[in-house]
Amino acid sequence: MTFAKLLHQVGGMGRFQIINVALLSIPVLLMASHNLLQNFTAAIPEHHCKIHINANNTRYLNATLHLNSQDLLQVAIPMDGNQQPEKCRRFVTAQWYFLDPNATESNGTQLDTEPCIEGWTYDRSVYTSTIITEWDLVCNLRKLQQVAQSIYMAGVLVGALLLGGLSDSSKYGAICIFPWLPLLCFIQGLAVSCSLPMCRLNKIPFPTVVEWIPTQYRTITIAITGFAYTMGQILLAGVAYSIPDWRWLQLTVSLPFFIFLIYSWWFAESARWLVLSGKTDTAVKVLQRVARVNGKREEGEQITTEVKRSNGVFKEGLDPQLSSYTVVDLVRTPAIRQIFFCLSAVFSTSFSYYGLAMDLQNFGVNIYLIQLIFGAVDFPAKVVVTISMSYIGRRVTLSASLFLAGLVIIGNIFVSRELQIVRTSLAVIGKGCLSATFNCVFLFTTELYPTPIRQTGLGFGSTMARIGGIVAPMVKMLDEYFTFLPPVIYGAAPLISGIAAIFLPETLNKPLPDTIEEVESRLV
Secondary structure, X not given: OOHHHHHHHOOOOOHHHHHHHHHHHHHHHHXXXXXXXXXXXXXXXXXXXXXXXXXXXXXXXXXXXXXXXXXXXXXXOOEOOOOOEOOOXXXXXXXXXXXXXXXXXXXXXXXXXXXXXXXXXXXXXXXXEOHHHHHOOOHHHOHHHHHHHHHHHHHHHHHHHHHHHHHHOOOOOHXXXXXXXXXXXXXXXXXXXXXXXXXXXXXXXXXXXXXXXXXXXXXXHHHHHHHHHHHHHHHHHHHHHHOXXXXXXXXXXXXHHHHHHHHHHHOOOOHHHHHHOOOHXXXXXXXXXXXXXXXXXXXXXXXXXXHHHHOOOOOOOOOXXXXXXXXXXXXXXXXXXXXXXXXXXXXXXXXXXXXXXXXXXXXXXXXXXXXXXXXXXXXXXXXXXXXXXXXXXXXXXXXXXXXXXXXXXXXXXXXXXXXXXXXXXXXXXXXHHHHHHHHHHHHHHHHHOOHHHHHHHHHHHHHHHHHHHHHHHHHHHHHHOOOOHHXXXXXXXXXXXXXXXXXXXXXXXXXXXXXXXXXXXXXX
């Protein structure tokens, strides 16, 4: 008896599976708020140097008391090429002749400027407070905004490396580790840092969900969890709009993780993993519990260790030393090695995703509106991908989505900046394609790797994604030197990943592999 038949015996796609998917989708929804939060907590409001009036003519000295803010701005702050107030310079002395139609510039020294040595004045009509206004991360410190996002992703990377191995180890397992992550995220959120556990909080649900789901329902199940992330993006726009202070916003998106901790007792460890870890008695108990929840109590009671051993499901020699598996097994055998390198290239596409999703202020559109649009576009994109994965296959769908995303991003380079609506629309399409590929690659990864290294493989895929997330803000800095270079790089990455995806084996309607040998035999 195979695991697929065993799942059918305990209820197939029953009540347990539905509740499992629903409850595991909640932290995925919340994760979107954290991954994209710096669009708002690190937003750069309009700003200029603090105005310092050093009147060089007593004729105008008393007049400063009667000037409105716009006039003060005019005499104290120079204009840039777009006739907007300079953000990083101010006049050394007030230029009063700007206000007097009969006055003329007396000498060239009046146009001398200096840095904002007394600080900046910020427009607080949109954001009452951000980390930018808190620590004056503008002008020569502007690059620290990008560094902040890279540091966040670096923390997520550490989480992937540390927790991925623990999830696959025979001592702990995914569900043993998983309930502690929301608690860590809640505590760190209070400390205004929620990086390290976020990666595993996102990645653990996918293998856990897939291993309890019958083959024919896997695609739609992953699609549902993907839609949860999309809803999180949309909700973030409303929450950020309602809470313009960055500290309160950080606190608000962190508090719900404590609720998840309360119901984390529900989740059951994967029976596949328990068997391969040699914990057959625990696996039997878990399967019987699933059967009871699904209304199959009698069928569940028929599952005993002795019966399943005799039927070939719980064979003692199947793979008794799960703890002996390490990251080396990702490259030890030819088929797994090919899968590992191809998926690493595909996961690095998050480099392009975050390059678009974390640059909302650059679109010249209301930031809350563009966040809403960027979230909403994921719904049709993920619906199309879900249908395509179900009927055409994972490989073709993934490769085509990546190619389309890359072509759209590069094509946007040739659109005039005056056509802002067209440029924004193309960026939205590109972002939608990249979001859809995540749905595909998470499902694809769990189907490609065998049970003993499934979490480790997904963890290393996430590692590549986080490296992409770390590098993306750094690439954005290049636009100060070559404006065309960031979109070229952001567009080239999906094209390269699309080529890599072609070399992955198809998994449509195939059972999950339980051993490395099984994967190797499929590619022979």
